[in-house]
Amino acid sequence: MGLLSRLRPGDKTVFILIGLLASLLTIALYWYKPWILVLLDLKATDAMFVARGASPTPPEVVIAAVDEKSINAMGRWPWSREVTARLITALKPARVAALDIVFSEPQNEEADAALSGAIRDSGNVVLGYFFRDDSTDAPDPNAVRQIKRSAIKLIDVIGDQSQGGEIIFTGIEFSGAEPNTSVIGRGAKGFGSFNIVPQDDGLYRVANLVFKYKEDIYPSLALEALRRYYKGDIVLHTALYGVDGISINEKTIPVDEQGAFSLNYYARGGSFTTISASDLITGRAGKDAIKDKLVFVGVTEKAIYDIRPTPVDALFPGVEIHATIAGNVIKDRFLIHDTRVIFFDLFMVVALPFILAVIISRTHRTYVGLIAFLALFIAIALGDFLLFSVYNLKPGAVYPVIALMVSYISGEAYRNVVVEKKSRYIKKAFSRYVSSQLVSELLKDQGRLKLGGEKRVITVIFTDIRGFTTISEKLPPEKLVTLLNEYLNPMTTIVLEEEGMLDKYIGDAIMALFNAPLSTPDHPKRACNVAVKMIAMLKDLNVKWGGLGYPHIDIGIGVNSGEAVVGNIGSELRYDYTGIGDTVNLASRLEGMNKVYGTSIVVSEFTHASVKDAFLFRELDLVRVKGKYKPVAVYELMAAGQGADAMREVSAEFGRGLTMFRARKFEEAKAVFEGIFKNHPDDAPSALYVGRCADYIAAAPPEDWDGVYVAMSK
Numbered sequence: 001m002g003l004l005s006r007l008r009p010g011d012k013t014v015f016i017l018i019g020l021l022a023s024l025l026t027i028a029l030y031w032y033k034p035w036i037l038v039l040l041d042l043k044a045t046d047a048m049f050v051a052r053g054a055s056p057t058p059p060e061v062v063i064a065a066v067d068e069k070s071i072n073a074m075g076r077w078p079w080s081r082e083v084t085a086r087l088i089t090a091l092k093p094a095r096v097a098a099l100d101i102v103f104s105e106p107q108n109e110e111a112d113a114a115l116s117g118a119i120r121d122s123g124n125v126v127l128g129y130f131f132r133d134d135s136t137d138a139p140d141p142n143a144v145r146q147i148k149r150s151a152i153k154l155i156d157v158i159g160d161q162s163q164g165g166e167i168i169f170t171g172i173e174f175s176g177a178e179p180n181t182s183v184i185g186r187g188a189k190g191f192g193s194f195n196i197v198p199q200d201d202g203l204y205r206v207a208n209l210v211f212k213y214k215e216d217i218y219p220s221l222a223l224e225a226l227r228r229y230y231k232g233d234i235v236l237h238t239a240l241y242g243v244d245g246i247s248i249n250e251k252t253i254p255v256d257e258q259g260a261f262s263l264n265y266y267a268r269g270g271s272f273t274t275i276s277a278s279d280l281i282t283g284r285a286g287k288d289a290i291k292d293k294l295v296f297v298g299v300t301e302k303a304i305y306d307i308r309p310t311p312v313d314a315l316f317p318g319v320e321i322h323a324t325i326a327g328n329v330i331k332d333r334f335l336i337h338d339t340r341v342i343f344f345d346l347f348m349v350v351a352l353p354f355i356l357a358v359i360i361s362r363t364h365r366t367y368v369g370l371i372a373f374l375a376l377f378i379a380i381a382l383g384d385f386l387l388f389s390v391y392n393l394k395p396g397a398v399y400p401v402i403a404l405m406v407s408y409i410s411g412e413a414y415r416n417v418v419v420e421k422k423s424r425y426i427k428k429a430f431s432r433y434v435s436s437q438l439v440s441e442l443l444k445d446q447g448r449l450k451l452g453g454e455k456r457v458i459t460v461i462f463t464d465i466r467g468f469t470t471i472s473e474k475l476p477p478e479k480l481v482t483l484l485n486e487y488l489n490p491m492t493t494i495v496l497e498e499e500g501m502l503d504k505y506i507g508d509a510i511m512a513l514f515n516a517p518l519s520t521p522d523h524p525k526r527a528c529n530v531a532v533k534m535i536a537m538l539k540d541l542n543v544k545w546g547g548l549g550y551p552h553i554d555i556g557i558g559v560n561s562g563e564a565v566v567g568n569i570g571s572e573l574r575y576d577y578t579g580i581g582d583t584v585n586l587a588s589r590l591e592g593m594n595k596v597y598g599t600s601i602v603v604s605e606f607t608h609a610s611v612k613d614a615f616l617f618r619e620l621d622l623v624r625v626k627g628k629y630k631p632v633a634v635y636e637l638m639a640a641g642q643g644a645d646a647m648r649e650v651s652a653e654f655g656r657g658l659t660m661f662r663a664r665k666f667e668e669a670k671a672v673f674e675g676i677f678k679n680h681p682d683d684a685p686s687a688l689y690v691g692r693c694a695d696y697i698a699a700a701p702p703e704d705w706d707g708v709y710v711a712m713s714k
Helices: 002-006 012-032 035-052 068-074 081-090 109-122 141-148 221-230 277-282 318-330 339-361 366-391 398-430 436-444 468-474 477-497 523-548 582-597 605-611 645-662 666-679 684-698
Strands: 061-066 096-099 125-132 154-157 176-178 190-193 206-208 210-213 216-219 234-239 242-248 251-253 260-262 273-276 294-299 454-465 501-506 509-514 555-570 575-580 601-604 615-625 632-640 708-711
Touching (some): 012 339, 012 398, 035 366, 061 068, 081 277, 125 221, 190 216, 190 221, 206 318, 221 234, 221 242, 221 318, 454 477, 454 523, 454 582, 477 501, 477 509, 477 523, 501 575, 523 605, 523 632, 601 605, 605 632, 615 645, 632 645, 645 684
Parallel strands (some): 154 234, 615 708
Antiparallel strands (some): 125 176, 210 216, 234 242, 454 509, 501 509, 601 632
């Protein structure tokens, strides 16, 4: 709560927090994996398959296809067992012949014997079969014993999994089986299930390599074919969470905890080396075409049901799914989503919203945030595609994008609802009082703006037209308003050009602040520049007005620097940004002192100390204002820079006379001031001190006199 209470609209920290919250939300989604996001992630991977295009298939894997040509040559499917026996015999040169076909019903004794003999004589056949959950007929016990020969015997148990003597298996379990007849299965080298389960949207993206039936774990057709291809044993690695991996000899096959293998498709159906079954039977296909190959036998004719929808092809032959698994394993072309990928996903989920938040926080332009969002979106899309297409890594593409979208939408919503509302307020509140450049600075970095009130060292200017009441009595209202507007307009422009803030107009008076609301390090100098420029502008205006019959105008300017309270002050109905305090009050008093000294610009010692080398000054007096005991030295600002020689001489002589005056050497001081007045008859401060010296010569001041002038009124 403490942190939130310190945050201000537009604070960069708010945008960073929005990015962080977007990351945390997405990490939670990544952990719980809602089905809609899982589906979107699958679709993103599908798109990468399509974008990647076709890849060459491994020559070690061949399809013996029951295709249209074979059916035309050998008759309608299913073929007689004698024809199938001829095909098996033709496949003898292959290292493994895996049949994506089940012979679960006897045909006739002679035909079954012929097929069984061909299988036995070839010595390389792996027969496929089904597991079922809805089987009502008990399978032939002899056939079940046959497939049990291929059950996985070697199980590597990782960790303590003692569950009453059973390992933890979280994969697919079946209660029934549909094996080949025991006669046909008698001579097979191995058996594998060709059960393949689609995902929720009906597409085939993964294939389980192991299944549980009763008490044993059984391999899929592709896994059993690979066992025979490598002439090794299958080892199932299990951990507390389920399957940890599968290996054959030294080759490790990555699977998920259910034993599912991610299919890394090569291309559309028909991409594998395919030989028509009829060409093998008739001998038109030479033995070299299949020699030492892993051959999968299956139906590819689309009129016969064994067509599966996949990310790369809506009509993909089922037999090629087994071939894809085998090809991936033989070439180590695994589609990986392991710990490395998870860390990459999570890093992107955190990094992308953070980067976007930093960019959005540094600009008030909506299109910059949109461009940054699109650039980061394209970057993560290209990065994911690179990992997928080059390194066969499968990142969770949708989650970084979700984090990015949440961060962007939330950040822009916050900007438009909160920050832009404040920006509109700032623009409305300050556009009349400060320059457009300063308004732009306020909008760029609103964190620098404290509207609620703060103590700040500022410089204050007060200006006032001398004898304005008399002038207003002489002019008709419309001319008075015209005169006043023609005066205030250029004077206000001067304030804004020096990055001052027009606090208010008080009738004909102007109050301006410097170093508020935004910091201006050289604010005393800027305020003095304004004062000098105002006097110069007034001379030009008087020349213009003289020709129009307007009266001559004189103004007094007071300048003071010091600490004041600045902020929005007013009622609930109306409030303005202004400054209050002794610093402001003294500036107003200094403006009024011009009447006493006959000057145009009076500056306090606090402003003088900061700019004494940039302007020509002369000290006028030590003044004790009403309500304050400590006197303040006041100065006349005579000119910018060092001024003319004559002005510098006046300043120096006046300072010498003032020193004598404070030392009670009134005769000598009077002579100095008279000398100045003789050469400069319009120098009112010298005339004032000539009179003061004469008064003290006539009646000496008391012994405790400190040379301080007490100002009893403004």
